[in-house]
Amino acid sequence: MKFSQLDEKMRLYETSADQLVPPGFYIVARLDGRGFTKLTKETLYLEKPFDFRFREAMGAATEHLMQCGFNITYGYTQSDEISLLFHRDDASFNRMHRKLISVLAGEASAAFTHALGHMGAFDARLSVLPTEKVVADYFSWRAEDANRNALSAYCYWKLRERGLSLREASERIYKLSVGEKNELLFSLGINYNDLPAWQKRGMGFYWKMAQRKGFDPVRNAETQVLRRTLHREAELPIAGYREMIVNLITHAPGAEPEGRQLLLN
Ligand SMILES: Nc1nc2c(ncn2[C@@H]2O[C@H](COP(=O)(O)OP(=O)(O)OP(=O)(O)O)[C@@H](O)[C@H]2O)c(=O)[nH]1
Ligand SMILES: [Mg+2]
Structure with a gap:
């Protein structure tokens, strides 16, 4: 062949x-x-x-x-x-x-x-x-997954710190509601509301347009360019998160590379 x-x-x-x-x-x-x-x-x-x-x-x-x-x-x-x-x-x-x-x-x-x-x-x-x-x-689903896992994980590790075994700690929190886990954590010295947002909600990354200095070799001169820069958000909102996502979708630059960088002058 x-x-x-x-x-x-x-x-x-x-x-x-x-x-x-x-x-x-x-x-x-x-x-x-x-x-x-x-x-x-x-x-x-x-x-x-x-x-x-x-x-x-x-x-x-x-x-x-x-x-x-x-x-x-x-x-x-x-x-x-x-x-x-x-x-x-x-x-x-x-x-x-x-x-x-x-x-x-x-x-x-x-x-x-x-x-x-x-x-x-x-x-x-x-x-x-x-x-x-x-x-x-x-994205609401993943953020709520983060929230629930953070609450359970804090309860679990605080109980372990108090000397409970893997099994005892797991059994203790297994049937608790979200409210009951909050109360348990409070009794162990932690107010869930005070924990860092990134632990409870995760972190988001999106593009922002920012002005940057560039150089035009043809004109041999400095230029101003609008460039996408990556923004990291470690304090994602709870209220308005869905709107934030839809807004990002609506204003996202196009798939073509020219849409990602705009020359200003
Ligand atoms: N100690 C510690 N563990 C973390 C942290 N972030 C994530 N993990 C652990 O990463 C694991 C993620 O869970 P899974 O993805 O369900 O488990 P996995 O062992 O990766 O299993 P597969 O994804 O099925 O391969 C959990 O055990 C978390 O506790 C962290 O900041 N510190
Ligand atoms: Mg995994």
């Missing part, structure tokens, strides 16, 4: 499961650290329930994902996960499912490992969402 025939034949096997995300839908990718319970509790003994160095590595990975060639409107991280909202018109890799998840997982793993100085790998999945409202639902 000629190489060209073999090549054509074998590529059919390789691409038989390929799927494209149809145009007009919002893609949200979620990356999640693989086996990070072991990494955080057994390998590295990070601070519990929240570790600043870990937060910074997750933040660095999110920032890298937003700048590695896709047009991402909003990035969000909490715990060991990262969510990325693609611009609706982003056509990277022809919106091919396998390309998006494999490239994102690879980029996230590399960036996190580089930032933390210890190996960490991520899986990736895509949600294909029909409307801005469902996109807002998605």
Whole structure:
């Protein structure tokens, strides 16, 4: 068999499961650290329930994902996960499912490992969402997941500090309502309302237009350019979060690179 025939034949096997995300839908990718319970509790003994160095590595990975060639409107991280909202018109890799998840997982793993100085790998999945409202639902869902996990984690680790075993602490909080967990935590010396917002809500990343100095080599002169700069928000709002997401979608620069940088003069 000629190489060209073999090549054509074998590529059919390789691409038989390929799927494209149809145009007009919002893609949200979620990356999640693989086996990070072991990494955080057994390998590295990070601070519990929240570790600043870990937060910074997750933040660095999110920032890298937003700048590695896709047009991402909003990035969000909490715990060991990262969510990325693609611009609706982003056509990277022809919106091919396998390309998006494999490239994102690879980029996230590399960036996190580089930032933390210890190996960490991520899986990736895509949600294909029909409307801005469902996109807002998605991010409300992840933020509420962060909120509930933070409350439970604080209760759990405070009980462990008081000498309860893994099983005793888990059993103690298992059936408690959100209100009861708040009361338990208060009795253990912590007012949940006073905890840092990033621990309860996660962190958001989005683009802002900012004026920067540039240089025009043709005119040999300084210029002013409007450039997208990445903003990190560690105090995400509770009221108005959905509106914030919809607003970012509405005002997101287009998928084409020219939309991302405007020359002023
Ligand atoms: N100590 C510590 N642990 C953290 C921190 N952030 C996240 N984690 C831990 O990371 C883990 C994330 O949970 P999961 O993603 O459900 O568990 P996993 O072990 O990564 O399992 P898979 O995702 O299924 O591979 C939990 O054990 C969290 O407690 C942190 O700041 N400090
Ligand atoms: Mg994980």
